[in-house]
Structure formats: structure tokens, C-alpha cells
Amino acid sequence: MRTHHCNELSESHIGETVSLIGWVNSARDHGGVIFIDLRDREGLTQCVFRPEEDAVVAELSHSLREEDVVRVTGKVARRLEGAENDKMATGTVEIVASKLEIVNKADVLPFQLDKELSNEDIRMKYRYLDLRRPRMAKNIRQRSKITSAARRFLDESGFFEIETPILSNPTPEGARDFLVPSRLNPGKFYALPQAPQQYKQLMMVAGLEKYYQIARCFRDEDLRADRQPEFTQIDIEASFIGQEDIIKLVQGLLGAMFKAGLGIDIPAEFPRMTYREAMDIYGSDKPDTRFDMKITDLADVFGATEFKIFRSILDGAGVVRAINAKGFAGITTGQMNRLNEIAVQAGLPVKNLAFIKLEGGEYKSPLWKIFTEEEKANVTSKMNLEEGDIVFFAAGSRESVSTILGRVRSECAVMQELNNDPGKFNFLWVVDFPLLAHDEERGHWVAVHHPFTRPHPDDIGLLEKGDYANVRAVAYDVVLNGYELGGGSIRIHEKDLQAKMFGVLGVTPEEQQIKFAHILDAFRFGAPPHGGLALGLDRIAMLVAGEDSIREVIAFPKNNKGADLMAQSPCEIGMKELREVYVQSTYKKKAEEAPK
Numbered sequence: 001m002r003t004h005h006c007n008e009l010s011e012s013h014i015g016e017t018v019s020l021i022g023w024v025n026s027a028r029d030h031g032g033v034i035f036i037d038l039r040d041r042e043g044l045t046q047c048v049f050r051p052e053e054d055a056v057v058a059e060l061s062h063s064l065r066e067e068d069v070v071r072v073t074g075k076v077a078r079r080l081e082g083a084e085n086d087k088m089a090t091g092t093v094e095i096v097a098s099k100l101e102i103v104n105k106a107d108v109l110p111f112q113l114d115k116e117l118s119n120e121d122i123r124m125k126y127r128y129l130d131l132r133r134p135r136m137a138k139n140i141r142q143r144s145k146i147t148s149a150a151r152r153f154l155d156e157s158g159f160f161e162i163e164t165p166i167l168s169n170p171t172p173e174g175a176r177d178f179l180v181p182s183r184l185n186p187g188k189f190y191a192l193p194q195a196p197q198q199y200k201q202l203m204m205v206a207g208l209e210k211y212y213q214i215a216r217c218f219r220d221e222d223l224r225a226d227r228q229p230e231f232t233q234i235d236i237e238a239s240f241i242g243q244e245d246i247i248k249l250v251q252g253l254l255g256a257m258f259k260a261g262l263g264i265d266i267p268a269e270f271p272r273m274t275y276r277e278a279m280d281i282y283g284s285d286k287p288d289t290r291f292d293m294k295i296t297d298l299a300d301v302f303g304a305t306e307f308k309i310f311r312s313i314l315d316g317a318g319v320v321r322a323i324n325a326k327g328f329a330g331i332t333t334g335q336m337n338r339l340n341e342i343a344v345q346a347g348l349p350v351k352n353l354a355f356i357k358l359e360g361g362e363y364k365s366p367l368w369k370i371f372t373e374e375e376k377a378n379v380t381s382k383m384n385l386e387e388g389d390i391v392f393f394a395a396g397s398r399e400s401v402s403t404i405l406g407r408v409r410s411e412c413a414v415m416q417e418l419n420n421d422p423g424k425f426n427f428l429w430v431v432d433f434p435l436l437a438h439d440e441e442r443g444h445w446v447a448v449h450h451p452f453t454r455p456h457p458d459d460i461g462l463l464e465k466g467d468y469a470n471v472r473a474v475a476y477d478v479v480l481n482g483y484e485l486g487g488g489s490i491r492i493h494e495k496d497l498q499a500k501m502f503g504v505l506g507v508t509p510e511e512q513q514i515k516f517a518h519i520l521d522a523f524r525f526g527a528p529p530h531g532g533l534a535l536g537l538d539r540i541a542m543l544v545a546g547e548d549s550i551r552e553v554i555a556f557p558k559n560n561k562g563a564d565l566m567a568q569s570p571c572e573i574g575m576k577e578l579r580e581v582y583v584q585s586t587y588k589k590k591a592e593e594a595p596k
Contacts, residue, residue: 001071010092013076017096020045021071021103023132027064032163034061038095039071041137042079042403046079046094047072057100067106067113067132073099109234115197124565139553142261143541147214149260150234150537153253157208158237164199166192166216169515176220176569178229181581192218195534197450198519201491204530205522209239213539221559226483226539226550230558234377237532243474246533249427250478250486254427261544266584270427270478278430279399283406285433288482291418291428295321295405298393301378307370311394320395323405324383325412329357329390335415339392339408347400347405353408357390359363410482419482422546428479432456435463435473436504444506449475451501452519453489454531468504485540488533497524 003018021042034049050062053074074097110126111117111280113133123130130136151161167190170177177191188351193199195217203211215235217362221227234253238245251270275456278287281294302310310320325331331339343353356365356379356545368376383391392408396400407571413419435455436445445452455463456472475489492498498520502512512520541553551557558564578585 002440005042006038006040006045007089009045009076009093009095011078011092014078014093014103016076016134017073017098018076019071019073020047020095022069024064024066024068024070024108026066027295029062032058034058034064036061036064036070036072038070041141043090046085046088047074047097049097049100050096053096054098057097060100060102060145061097064102065106067109068102069104069106071099071101071103072097090430115414121559121565124557124559127566131555136552139541139545139547140276140555142545143537143553146257146261146544147537149256150253151214154212154234154236157210157249157252159212159238160208162203162208162211162213164193164196164213164215168193168199171195171197178218178220181232181583183581186582190299194219195233195451196235198516200235200532201452201519201530202522204237204239204491204493205525205527207239207528209528211235211237215534222539223562228538228550228554228557229562231550232537234535235532236488236534237530239528239530241529241531243431243476243531246490247476250533250535252484254438254478254540257540258425258544261541264425266425266427270429272429272431274432275430275434276432279402280405283402283404283409284482285430286477286479286482286484287406287428287430288410288413288419289428290421290424290481291413293323293325293409293412293418295323295402295409296383297321298379298382301375301382305372305375309397318396319401320393321401321405322379322383322391322393323393323409323412324385324389325416326384326386328412328416329359329388331357331390331415332536338415339411342407343394344402344412346404347396348394348404349396351543354393354395355390356385356393358385358387361387373569410451424481425543426481430477430479431475432473433473433477434469435469435471438469445504447501447505449473449487449489451505451507452498454490454492455497455501463500463504474531478533478535483543484536485543486533486535488531490529490531493523493527493529495520498523 001019002021004013004020006020006022011065021040024038025037025044026238028035032051033369036047037044038047049058050057061242076093077096079092079094109129111122111129113129117123167180170191171194175194177194180190182188182190182194196213196215200211213235213517215233216230217233218228218230223229236249241457251268255266255268260266273281275285278285280285280297282289283295302314302320305311305314314320340352344351351476354365354367356363356367358368368398370380379385379391385391392405394404434448436454437448438444439446454474456474459471462468473486473489478485478486492501499509499512502516507515538554542548542550545553556564556566563569
């Protein structure tokens with residue numbers, strides 16, 4: 001239907017008769033001469049309709065409006081001097097139309113495609129129109145490029161692309177499963193996979209050695225900007241490898257993806273820090289290292305303090321720590337209220353953060369009157385407290401203080417716009433995660449990553465002794481600008497050790513046979529050492545595109561309530577369909593929701 005696409009013509013085509021087809025991006029009437037910019041996914045070409053060329057065609061062009069689909073035939077001509085457009089790749093030429101075919105007329109649009117729209121629900125309802133906008137089209141194109149680059153890199157590295165089942169058993173991945181009733185097996189359910197974890201490990205037992213998949217995953221959890229109920233990850237597993245092999249592979253893979261998406265070279269080697277260092281210094285296991293504002297321990301400053309609160313916490317093996325938000329002494333009341341709110345949500349036991357700020361040469365803080373002269377001098381020195389700075393304090397357990405100050409640090413960075421440099425990419429490996437965490441609410445131990453993660457070889461003795469809090473995992477996360485791009489681990493491949501891990505997590509031998517017999521049995525038949533990692537493709541695409549939400553790089557996402565407003569999903573199912581899968585709904589609408 002066309003001889004060229006709309007971003008292809010140049011001065012070398014002058015004099016040729018060509019045909020283009022696409023959408024009317026804009027139409028302009030210059031004294032009876034109609035100019036349109038014709039658009040397809042590749043770009044724009046200007047077309048001109050002159051009465052002296054063809055009066056009928058020119059008359060028909062007067063009926064065109066934005067988003068009509070048209071086919072234009074004519075000769076390529078050089079634009080008049082001074083009428084060139086250097087913002088268009090085709091900006092030195094135009095088509096002088098001799099034929100116009102209106103393929104499909106467009107109704108009045110629900111919103112303008114050349115303007116940003118703050119109402120996300122409208123964008124989601126008309127997503128097919130939203131995707132026509134240049135920003136969104138660019139995002140989807142970039143996603144395609146980095147996905148193709150990932151496939152090429154892994155193919156060249158000897159990995160097989162293999163699909164795993166979508167209908168499977170529930171998995172212990174830390175979130176709720178989406179359940180699917182089975183008509184052929186009454187009363188039984190499939191679960192949509194939160195990740196292909198067990199299947200990829202079984203592939204290693206099968207001797208396939210190197211597997212990857214652009215895998216669709218599903219989690220029934222509360223949503224936020226970087227979460228969706230269905231998402232995509234680049235899933236990788238390999239045999240006869242260690243942590244260093246995975247790290248080297250993933251650094252090369254990300255290098256190929258960022259080169260394809262942005263045309264930039266990222267560092268070949270990423271810096272590393274342990275989980276404990278990340279929490280102590282940045283208050284997060286996915287720290288944003290684009291700005292400083294590190295957490296500083298003040299145990300030496302207040303080692304002999306008589307301030308009762310600090311004294312009791314330090315004597316009880318707690319910590320006193322602080323961060324310096326440099327240049328932020330002019331913080332507004334609203335901003336301070338927001339920081340207090342965040343700190344309380346993170347576990348601050350009182351309503352307000354303790355702080356000291358130096359403004360106009362004056363130290364402003366209730367704490368300043370309590371500290372001794374020596375403590376004042378040491379705080380000023382150690383925190384590098386200068387004019388215009390504000391220092392926030394937290395005291396308590398090591399874990400709680402890290403969490404509180406980490407959240408405050410992140411919010412201060414947003415308020416000060418320290419983390420909005422679109423061209424700065426700080427990659428980082430976080431290693432040596434804890435293997436287990438104690439769930440106080442349920443009263444038992446849970447896996448920090450998942451139950452197939454291998455304990456650190458130096459800590460196997462601690463696992464045997466029951467010192468679970470201090471057992472490290474051979475686990476690693478790759479982080480970029482405060483986002484976890486992906487995480488992985490070396491896996492358990494021995495039946496006895498895997499059974500021991502299940503036991504620590506409270507899974508009885510009987511439950512193990514019901515839920516995990518397949519993988520425990522597989523480990524009996526010569527399972528190789530293996531490990532892997534999964535990268536969040538949506539999140540990588542978001543960062544490559546410079547967006548703040550993964551919804552902006554997914555063609556048809558759900559909104560923050562898990563709904564597809566365009567397709568009206570999820571929807572109610574009739575009683576007949578429910579009976580066919582042996583399901584009875586127990587949900588009852590509230591009176592005000594029930595139909596009248």
C-alpha cells in the first residue's frame with residue numbers, strides 16, 4: 001500500500017512518484033493550499049495539496065482532520081527556501097499530492113495526542129490512542145530494542161530459550177498466587193507462576209545447562225508505580241557456575257541492553273557492597289548512590305553522653321545515627337511534616353524526627369541545648385555540619401534506624417531533586433544477603449529470597465546450630481539508581497540440604513512430599529551445581545525510557561487497582577460458567593453497590 005515509510009524520503013528522491021499511507025498528524029490551510037504532516041510509526045512527511053495541481057484532490061483535502069487514515073500519492077519536491085524543517089528527518093522535501101484516498105475517517109478524539117494528559121484513567125481507557133503519542137511509541141520501541149538485544153546476547157552466550165508452563169502449582173515466592181480452577185479436575189486449581197523457579201532448576205537437572213526465557217510472571221499483590229499483577233522478567237539459569245560467573249554474565253547482558261536502548265556504554269564492572277554495608281550506609285538494600293547523604297554512626301560522639309534517651313539506647317546495644325541533608329535547612333513546614341510522616345511509617349516511635357540545622361549562623365534544634373559543648377563540636381565535625389545544612393537523627397535498633405534514615409534520605413533526595421539526572425546511571429551489586437528473616441507476626445522463619453537459595457558455605461555450621469539470624473545466602477541483587485533491576489542466587493542442589501531448608505521454614509516432611517516431591521526427587525538423580533538470576537524487563541525499560549512508572553513501558557497495563565479499563569477486566573462471571581468449573585462465589589455486594 002506504500003512505496004516508502006513516512007521517515008524515509010530525502011533529497012535523493014526528488015522527482016520520484018511515491019505513495020505513503022498513515023495518519024494525519026496535523027492539517028494546515030494556507031490560503032486554500034492544504035498542508036498535512038502524514039505520520040506512521042517511523043516518522044513524518046509533509047504533503048501539500050494545491051488546486052493548480054489537481055482541483056478535485058485539493059478540494060477533498062479540505063475535509064481532512066487529525067488521525068484520519070489516508071493514502072497520498074505524488075511527486076517528491078524540494079521545499080521552498082526558508083520552509084525547511086530541521087526538526088524532521090524529511091524536513092527538506094515534501095510530496096506534491098496528485099492523488100488522495102481517505103482510507104478511514106477518525107471521530108473527534110477523547111484527548112489531544114500532542115499534549116500530556118494527567119488523567120491516567122482516560123489514557124488507560126483509550127490506550128490504543130495513548131500509544132500513538134510520540135513519547136509512548138518511543139518507549140515501546142526502546143523496550144523492543146532492549147529485549148532483542150537481550151535475546152541476541154544470551155543466544156551468543158550459549159543459552160537456550162525455553163518456555164515453562166503458565167498453569168502450574170502454587171509456589172512459595174512471597175506473594176499471593178492467581179488461581180485458575182480446573183474443569184477437568186473438579187475442586188482442583190492451577191496457579192499462575194510468580195516465577196519459573198522450580199522449572200528452571202529442573203532444567204538444570206535435565207542437563208540443559210544454560211536456559212533463559214522472557215517469562216511472564218503473575219503476583220496478586222498491592223500495586224505501585226513499579227509493580228503490576230502481570231510482569232515480564234528475563235529469567236536465567238545455568239549449571240556448573242558460581243556467583244562470579246553470573247555477575248560477569250549479567251554485566252555483559254545489561255551492557256548490551258543499554259547500548260541498544262540508549263546508545264551508551266555502561267561500565268564493564270559494577271561496584272559491590274554487602275547487604276550489611278548497604279543498610280548501614282544507605283538504609284536500603286537497593287541504595288541510590290547518585291548522591292551522598294550517607295548514614296553516619298555517632299556511637300563515639302555520644303559514648304559518654306548523659307542524654308537519657310541516647311544513653312539508654314546505647315546501653316541496650318542500640319545505635320545513634322544521622323544523615324546530613326546538605327543545603328536543606330530551608331525546608332518548609334509541609335516538607336518537614338512529610339518527612340515525619342515517612343519516618344513514623346518506617347518505624348519511628350515518636351511523632352517527629354530529631355534534627356539540628358545551621359541557618360543564618362544559628363544552630364536551631366531542641367537537642368542543641370541538651371548536648372554538651374564537646375558533643376556539639378563532635379557532631380558538627382563528624383557530620384560536616386555547615387551553613388544551610390540540616391542533620392536528622394534516629395536512635396534505636398540497628399535495623400530500625402537503618403530503615404528510618406534510609407526512607408528519610410530517599411525523600412530528602414526527591415525534595416532536593418538530587419536524583420533526577422536522566423543521564424546518570426549508577427549500577428551496583430549488593431551481595432551477602434541474609435538467608436532467613438524472622439516473621440514476628442507469624443512467629444517463624446521465612447526465606448529472604450526464596451527457599452531454594454544456597455546458604456553461604458562459611459555459614460553452614462550456623463544453620464546446623466540453629467543460629468538462623470546470622471546465616472548469609474549466596475545471593476546477589478543488581479541495583480540501578482535506587483531500583484532493584486534483578487536478583488538471583490546460587491541454588492541448593494542436594495536433597496538433604498533442601499529438605500533441611502524446608503524444615504527451617506516450617507514445612508513438615510509430609511507437606512514437603514505434597515508440595516515439593518518433584519524437586520526433592522529430582523535432586524536424588526545427580527543434580528548439578530547451578531544458579532541464576534531474573535531481571536525485571538519492565539523496570540529496565542522504564543529506566544532506559546526515563547519514566548517513573550512501568551505502566552509507561554507496558555503496552556496494555558493494569559491501573560493501580562489491577563484493572564484494565566480498556567477491556568473492562570476483571571469482569572463478573574455468570575453462574576453457568578462458574579458451575580462448569582465447580583466454583584461458587586461467596587462474594588456479596590454491599591447494599592449500595594447492588595443493582596436496583
